[in-house]
Amino acid sequence: MSLIDGLARLEAVSTGRAQPRATARHRHLSQRPLVLVPLTTAGEAGAPLGALVGTERTSPRLLVVPQPRDRDLRFAFLSELAEIVLPYVDSFAGDVEAAERSETDPETSKRVKVEVELCADAPQLIVPSRAGIEFVRLLGRSMRFRRTAEQDPDAPYPAPPRVPLLGRWLTHFGERARVPGSSLLLAMTELLSRHWATGQSSLEDQHLGALLAWIEAPEGTSGAEAAFRAELARDEAGQLLCPPAGPATDPAFDNTLLAPAMERYDRARSALAAAEDGVAADVGLAALTAAEQEIHALIDSRTRPTWDAVWRGLDALCTLPVAAHDADRWTRDRWSFTGHRDRVVAGEPPQPRVDDAVTAANKLATREREQSRLEAQEALDDPLVMAGRRLAGEAFAGEVTEVVMAYSEAKSPRPRPLVTVRTDDRPHLGERTKVYRALGGKPQTAEFVAYEGEGVVVLRLTDKMGRGKEPDPGSVPEKGDRICWTLFEHEQRGGPKLPDPEETPWTHGGPPAETAERPDPVTAEDTL
Amino acid sequence: MQLAPPAGGAFDPGAEAARATEAILHDTLHGTHRGVVVDSPPGAGKSTLVVRAARELAAAGRPLMVIAQTNAQVDDLVLRLAEKDPKLPVGRLHSSDPDPYDKALDDLPNVRKSTKAGDLAGLDVVISTAAKWAHVKVDQLDAPWGHAIVDEAYQMRSDALLAVAGLFERALFVGDPGQLDPFSIVGAEQWAGLAYDPSASAVTTLLAHNPELPQHRLPVSWRLPASAAPLVSGAFYPYTPFRSGTDHGDRALRFAVASDGSAADRVIDEAAEAGWGLLELPARNTPRTDPEAVGALARVVRRLLDRGGAATSERGPGPAPLTADRIAVGTAHRDQAAAVRAALADLGVRDVTVDTANRLQGREYDVTVVLHPLSGRPDATAFHLETGRLCVLTSRHRHACIVVCRAGVDTLLDDHPSTEPVQLGVTVKFPDGWEANHAVLARLAEHRVRWSG
């Protein structure tokens, strides 16, 4: 934790309320996000228990798996989820704008511009917590290799029609969420803790109810107490007043409420199956419906508070002004969405289980670049973030006290004015360290020349002054200007192009085998 | 030079090292494998090996590319090559940034410099950084290079090797496995356990895919004195031991000015005598730039210079003065280095290298003064326990290493929680930071001088 963030936490303790960590909203929020509050069955991998899902705050859809150990019921849940998520995703696929992308011409190997479609907006999934993101990935992995009866008439236990496609999309959302600054899939706890510091630890911040309690605490009340209640308070039956945001459920809920309800459900199902006449069947059906309703009510009661919390979190976030670079980052999300849309349309196979060497290296390079970009953009968009960078010696702000014109020693001398800046910051400047300032949205570079006494920095401007001998008007700071210089670059250079996967070198195992991914084996017995 | 034979048989470091080098060159020039890996502990003659291998390949009519990790390393190799063989045609491929290479290269008539690999075609040896090589496309060359030498291969990331491996047929990989591992600024757990994990070191990936490649080890450190090699070898290279090329008594560090009895002078004398010195300050939690520790450290450096030190070694016939450029200060963090620089400037000390472990990798001095990474900390972290960091800091010296530290680091280590996650399929790395730190501390404790302010 940086000192300045630590200080914000301490202030939160002493004031009893969350303190800002940002003065702008650094993650994109869609006008129409899809909120998903999933629950999972304890001890099982990929056995959903239920979910609240939807784009309308007041009317979420409740999906329930009354017996998660039954493959048909799980399939029914996934099928229903697909019927909600896929139309939502599709609703962004059609509205496109023309855009340019540079591609390598396969014949000339030259970079050429090609006109392509770019979706005008993209879908956005919001889950309550980081564990929710993991669960989205897990669901995606569990579905994308499934085969439907249509794809493969001989497939045993075929998945419902749209389930594999949902798996591919959830996989895409889950993978994109690993890219710093991306907003296709967001966790509310991470969104909130990016923008506010609470008086508790970051571990405790992973509890959405507690985190929100600190942020929502009205003036004069104690966020600490509210958070404590959210975290631990139980009713007389021993149930948490604020259920965990999931997907894991509270063991006390499982043991005292859910397990007996499931048992009743199982019994009712057996009774119905064993019914020998119409009357018995009617009675059995009624009992089954009642048991099912009971489980529905239980799942609703555990997801509804979280559903509300996610929307209240969105309310809180919407009080912050949008960061200036938000659109830039969201455009990259739109590219990501458009690209996956195109792969699906082109009939490409689902994402492989494990990345090949080249894909892995490309992803790592992208994420590192996006991380640097995000850090730079957040600082440039937000004085509070910049304050942290200044404290760390990675930026400095100060007033220009003198500008002396100077020129390079080249044949045709170029302007290289010396700018003296007085600052209270303590940047880590070494010999010829490059520094940057924003000039009309573009970075201008200078290099460190010398200290002229305590807090007096002399810089030499080196670019963005036009083509002539005299600098363009406005391109050189003037005495009295207050400027923030950064030691980090504002824009990220692209990395080198890696070989195509089929040209993976011997050092990395050579080209990957060309075998298509096979579906997960399925057995007659539902071996969950 | 006389060496006492170790128990169990005579050890002739020169002969051992020569044998290892011959075997390496044989595999490189005449072997059938596409790769050869050489582990080189601190000061074992890695650069000498690289220069020699490059020259022999060139002499055999096999042009080669050399891949290093930083521009400084590239320039250093070019200078060494030119020093050994001024007539050898060498290409220095560089970036288009301002001042992309050391100006000293301009004085070398047979070194051609260019930003384009095409301009350097036909030269015996072409050298650049991995980052620059990554932008060279194999179809811009007539054919891939027959040979490459990859220097500091353990500090190169797997993905960087992926970007350049198409440029050569076969390669000699040389590096020090004990120094700092490469890192990534974002999580890469997703690929942990994969043979080609892009965040792993280039050598890890190479050997995971090609386990049959010959692996060699340079067995002798010519830098580390006899007082240091056993400790550094035992603590940081537990399964691949090495020896010092010199024996006790082969080197000496003496001072013209006698000790004034201060703690700084006493720890200097202890280190001059024993090779190690621990200047211990009272236990206290401090910020990273602990003024007292920084002040004590600066004081030690000042006294090192003031007392007219002279270093005698196998390198020359007589003692060489211990000048500022033969002394370095090592820290864990940049702000600590900055604080030390400021404190040294206040004492009028200039030209002493002060840097973080990352930047001291591969460099060598007569005396190093180190601010212990855990000094004054309330707790240990993975960063501070990383063995590579301590290994770099305690293996840069030819004569003596003085460590400045607050008392209580042993308790700090004992109180450190061990709850590391474990990734399936990832080879466990040794040594363990905890064990290595304790080993170093135990040795330093034998040479402790308490700072009295």
Next chain:
Amino acid sequence: MPAPPRRRTALRQRLAELRGPDVPARPLDARALAALAANPGCSRRSLLDGAGVDKTVLAQSLGAPSGFGQSQFAFMRGNAFEARVKADGGAELLRLTHRFLGGGPEPVPGGSAVPDLAAAGPEGRAARTALALREATASDGWTLLDHPMLALDVAGTPAFLEPDAVVVHPDGGWTVVEIKSFPMIDGSADAAKVGAAARQSAVYALALEQVAARIEPAPEIHHHVLLVCPKDFSNLPTASAIDVRKQLSVTRRQLARLTRVEDIAAELPEGTTFDVRRPAAELTAAVEAVPAAYAPECLSACELAFHCRARAREQGEVTALGRSIRGELGGLTSIDDVLSAASGATGDPDDPAVATLRRAAELRAEALAGEAAACH
């Protein structure tokens, strides 16, 4: 170094007093022993664990019950999976052991020994296990020891440990098998859970060492343990060999350090007891008499964490907000001291920690004031 016998007896007596008259020591299981490494700097935890105090009950008596519990779904799944792995005389388990760790020819289903380890009491079972291990080592086939019982000396008292299984290979080597119900998906698993399993397995390997030391020649205990988990989204087993050398040395270290409970106990006022039948106020005082080193990580590792957290918060300890926050605060450890130094009210401006704090507070205020201005 183990304490001399007389001091050991005295220590045992002292620890018994601390538990309270007639309260049996809560036996430490492998999970508890592995958890010793979770916060070795905490004297409170060391003493309570060393004395065999039941921390779950103690926490309840203190009014801050631990939040640990297990869902019966997870419990049932765990049991069903383990049964499946060990079905058919452990054929599948032995096949996996052979595949990942070798140590002899491929086991033939039905051709492996699964000795009966039943005996009266933990001592009896441990003796039976030791005998079975000896016999299995002498034989040249595969042997599966299902739920063996191992004794491990912990600060002078034997702890009885029950690993899921131990396999003796035809070559005489021993392997600890840990069966967990979290999945391995496409060859990877939750690293935190694998880490916990590795630490737990290391405790078993250590206990096995004590058995092996009494056999001549001492059999080899593999420093790889076999972790068996469900594959992908099924209930079918898959496995991975985990190198536990680091965990072994950590556990050895922590067990050796347990002897310091004697020093901690010696510091306590006369008559201190953690007997949960005593009134809450008295218990609280007794617990407070032993210094704790609370950090948020305790919440998932120690039954007493909620109590210690409440205390740490009351006392305004900065570490209640996370260990990492202390890194740059130097000697300042309380929230009030830090805020007061940051505001300029107290603190030595020449102390770089204080100077940096003040600078941080100024920069924060400046940035927030700018924001306020922009709002108008």
